[in-house]
Amino acid sequence: MMVTxxxxxxxxxxxxxxxxxxxFADRIGDNTWQTLITQEGLLAVKKxxxxxxSKSTAVSCYGxxxxxxxxxKWVGCR
Structure with a gap:
């Protein structure tokens, strides 16, 4: 699956x-990455x-x- x-x-x-x-992914902008990845790989990235x-972390994943x-797909922040 292709994710950003x-x-x-x-x-x-x-x-x-x-x-x-x-x-895990190729950087396509200052704060943007894109790659083909499996569901297991996506779970590894999230983990x-x-x-x-930290408190300043905010990452979203789009399929x-x-x-x-x-x-x-998910938003990760603390």
């Missing part, structure tokens, strides 16, 4: 989030983001379906 991650993190949370997402999350249709 969007980050609105600040301060140190931005560094931690970038480190996790860069390991790692929760492990490194892309068909012609320009995207559905929000």
């Amino acid at each position: 991650f969007v980050s609105q993190c600040e301060k140190n949370a931005l560094k931690k989030t970038r480190r996790v997402l860069d390991a 790692l983001l929760r492990k490194t999350a 892309l379906w068909g012609k320009g249709i995207s559905l929000m």
Whole structure:
């Protein structure tokens, strides 16, 4: 499945989030990543983001379906 991650993190949370997402996806903007990933891989990303999350962490995940249709899969923040 094709997913897009969007980050609105600040301060140190931005560094931690970038480190996790860069390991799994290609950066397509300053705070945006996109990749093909399995459901298990998506759960691994979510688990790692929760492990490194702080008060300034905010990441959303969108699944892309068909012609320009995207559905929000989850939002991770603390």
